[in-house]
Amino acid sequence: MLKTRVIPTLLWKDLGLVKGIGFDSWRRVGTVLPSIKVYNTREVDELILVDITATGEAREPDYDSVEEFCAECFVPLTVGGGISSMDHITRLLRAGADKVSINSAAYSRPTLVQEASARFGAQCIVASIDARRMPDGSLECHSHRGSRPERRHPADWAVELEKLGAGEILITSIDRDGTMLGYDLELIQELTAVVTIPVIASGGAGNYNHMLHAVRDAGASAVAAASIFHFTEQTPLEAKKHLDAHGIPVRLLA
Amino acid sequence: MNVLIIDYGMSNLGSVRRAFEECGADVSVSADPADLDQAERIVLPGVGAFPDGMAHLNAAGWPEKLRQTLANPDIHLLGICLGMQLLAAKGHENGETVGLGLIPGEVARLDPGNTKERIPHVGWNEVHFTRPHLLTDGIKDGTDFYFVHSYHFRTAVATHALASTPYCGGFSSIVCAGNVMGAQFHPEKSSRPGFQIIRNFLTC
Numbered sequence: 001m002l003k004t005r006v007i008p009t010l011l012w013k014d015l016g017l018v019k020g021i022g023f024d025s026w027r028r029v030g031t032v033l034p035s036i037k038v039y040n041t042r043e044v045d046e047l048i049l050v051d052i053t054a055t056g057e058a059r060e061p062d063y064d065s066v067e068e069f070c071a072e073c074f075v076p077l078t079v080g081g082g083i084s085s086m087d088h089i090t091r092l093l094r095a096g097a098d099k100v101s102i103n104s105a106a107y108s109r110p111t112l113v114q115e116a117s118a119r120f121g122a123q124c125i126v127a128s129i130d131a132r133r134m135p136d137g138s139l140e141c142h143s144h145r146g147s148r149p150e151r152r153h154p155a156d157w158a159v160e161l162e163k164l165g166a167g168e169i170l171i172t173s174i175d176r177d178g179t180m181l182g183y184d185l186e187l188i189q190e191l192t193a194v195v196t197i198p199v200i201a202s203g204g205a206g207n208y209n210h211m212l213h214a215v216r217d218a219g220a221s222a223v224a225a226a227s228i229f230h231f232t233e234q235t236p237l238e239a240k241k242h243l244d245a246h247g248i249p250v251r252l253l254a
Numbered sequence: 255m256n257v258l259i260i261d262y263g264m265s266n267l268g269s270v271r272r273a274f275e276e277c278g279a280d281v282s283v284s285a286d287p288a289d290l291d292q293a294e295r296i297v298l299p300g301v302g303a304f305p306d307g308m309a310h311l312n313a314a315g316w317p318e319k320l321r322q323t324l325a326n327p328d329i330h331l332l333g334i335c336l337g338m339q340l341l342a343a344k345g346h347e348n349g350e351t352v353g354l355g356l357i358p359g360e361v362a363r364l365d366p367g368n369t370k371e372r373i374p375h376v377g378w379n380e381v382h383f384t385r386p387h388l389l390t391d392g393i394k395d396g397t398d399f400y401f402v403h404s405y406h407f408r409t410a411v412a413t414h415a416l417a418s419t420p421y422c423g424g425f426s427s428i429v430c431a432g433n434v435m436g437a438q439f440h441p442e443k444s445s446r447p448g449f450q451i452i453r454n455f456l457t458c
Contacts (some may be wrong), residue, residue: 002371002421003378003398028438045378046400074276076400076443077269086346093301096268098443099402102448118348120264121302123374123402167374167402198372221372251378251398 003251004215004243005045005222006236008033008229009202011052012081015065018052019230021178023130023146026052029230032065037072043253044236046076046172048101054082055104055144061088063095070096078126078170084109089116093124101170103128104143107150110164117165126200127166129154130189132174139187146174155190162195169195170224173203178227180206185218192219200224208234208242215220215248255456258293260337261285262310265299266442270334273442277452287319294329295456296320299442300336303394304345304361304405306338308353317354324356330433331356332455338429338436339407349354355429358410364403364422371422374404381417381439388458389435389451390416390428399427399439399448406438 012032018027019085030169032049039047049069054061061082079092080101089100106113106127117125130142131154141150141157156167169189174185183204192199198221199243201214205225214220228234240250259270263447267283274281274297282289286407290296298308311317323329333341342353345361353361364373378398383390406425417428419438429436435455441448 001381002375005377040445064425067268071272072443074273074443074448076402076440090263093266094268096266096272098266098269098301098440118303119306122404123376124301167404168376196369196372197374198376222377 001249003045003249006211006239006243006250007046007048007200007222007224008039008044008236009048009050009224009226011050011102011226013051013053016044019178019226023174023177032069033072034070034250040073040075042235045251046078046222047073048078048080050101051081051107052145058177060084061092063091066092066097067095069075080126080128084112086112088120089120093120099124099126101126101128103130106161107143109225110160113161113164113166116150117167122167122197125163126159126168126170127158128170128172129157129161130172130174131186132175137192154187155194158191158195168198168200170200170202176204179204180227182206182210182219183214183223185213188214188218188220198222208239211239211250212243212246216246255279255294256292257281257295257297257456258289259283259297259299260308260316262314262316264302264307264310266301266334267299270297270299270442273452277449277456279456280318285314287314287316290319292322293323296323296329296331297334298331298337298340300334300340302336304336304339304347305349305351307340308345309350311340311354314367320354320356324433326361329435330435330458333436334442335403335438335440338438339405341429341434341436342407345405355412356434357429357436359414359429360408361405362408363405364425367423374402375421376402379419379421381419383417384415385413387416387430389430389454391454391458393447393450399441399444399447401427401439403438407436
């Protein structure tokens with residue numbers, strides 16, 4: 001049976017590992033390479049590594065650093081941040097990334113997702129959506145690390161991204177990000193109901209029950225989390241034991 | 255052990271190279287089929303679509319040289335993910351494409367049995383062995399490996415399937431015909447069990 005994945009998200013800025021709240025107030029929480037080594041030793045299901053300043057600084061991915069990180073990573077690694085061309089993707093895969101996550105560039109140039117999927121296969125392209133709840137409660141996609149409204153509803157955009165060839169959707173609630181108040185289950189549910197590709201829930205995990213809800217109640221295929229692993233004693237393995245105890249298939253190491 | 259990783263522009267090359275190095279192989283990455291003469295083990299990695307994969311291999315002249323090289327039974331090849339699928343005679347991704355034809359069979363899209371089975375098949379899933387083989391030596395039956403794919407290899411000869419995985423009615427997750435082997439999962443990304451497969455491939 002296919003296992004539900006628990007995925008630590010590593011946000012990376014100026015070679016430091018950071019974590020914020022609501023895509024803001026960044027705190028330094030460590031360094032990237034040692035964290036990757038630890039997660040590799042613990043044999044986590046997968047890792048997501050995002051360079052959070054690349055797009056804002058209009059620069060391309062830092063391939064040398066990615067290569068250095070990947071050299072110690074023998075679990076699946078998705079790399080995101082600043083990807084806006086086919087060449088960026090080719091170079092990241094060469095550096096050791098297994099999948100790439102595309103966010104801001106997809107709004108201005110949806111064909112990038114299409115071309116990348118045709119060339120590298122849908123399974124290689126993770127489309128990342130950052131969604132914010134507006135004052136009236138409606139949901140709206142935001143690009144450029146949450147700073148630019150895109151006038152699209154996340155579920156509609158997810159359907160479009162699937163049509164363009166995305167292999168997975170990483171949906172992050174900007175409002176819940178870093179709060180540890182739980183995932184935005186309604187948001188996740190809206191997406192899992194309309195796409196047939198796997199959806200990774202992100203933004204807000206504060207305890208193992210939040211993960212259980214995202215999977216069991218909102219239909220997520222995987223849960224991504226950062227703060228819970230940076231700021232508490234909770235671990236991916238314990239998270240999976242909790243899911244397992246509630247009947248969710250997970251990969252528990254032999 | 256001299257391992258040649260085929261560079262045809264469509265792979266997570268970095269990942270594959272690092273994993274084989276970590277397992278003690280003497281690795282070279284090459285875009286030139288002439289380098290096959292020095293190889294004891296050949297790895298055909300792959301992330302991407304079947305037609306593009308074959309187009310790239312054909313353009314560089316790999317298929318014929320691979321067939322010549324693999325006529326020597328002591329030289330073994332491991333295809334990974336798309337690299338395994340390209341071993342087939344034919345692929346059905348975005349139309350019909352002739353494959354390398356090193357293992358009889360065809361590559362077809364996974365057919366979900368229910369709406370819970372999302373495509374691509376992404377994540378860790380069990381690998382159940384259909385018979386013992388040196389490639390899977392020392393690995394417990396039912397061990398989880400990391401998959402990420404939408405298509406699967408249907409072998410024409412049942413015994414060419416060394417393992418199966420329960421998704422979309424079950425598909426072949428390891429194939430083998432003599433010295434040509436393939437894994438649908440990513441051994442380079444499957445932690446310890448993946449390394450065991452790689453070490454077995456280097457010594458079998």
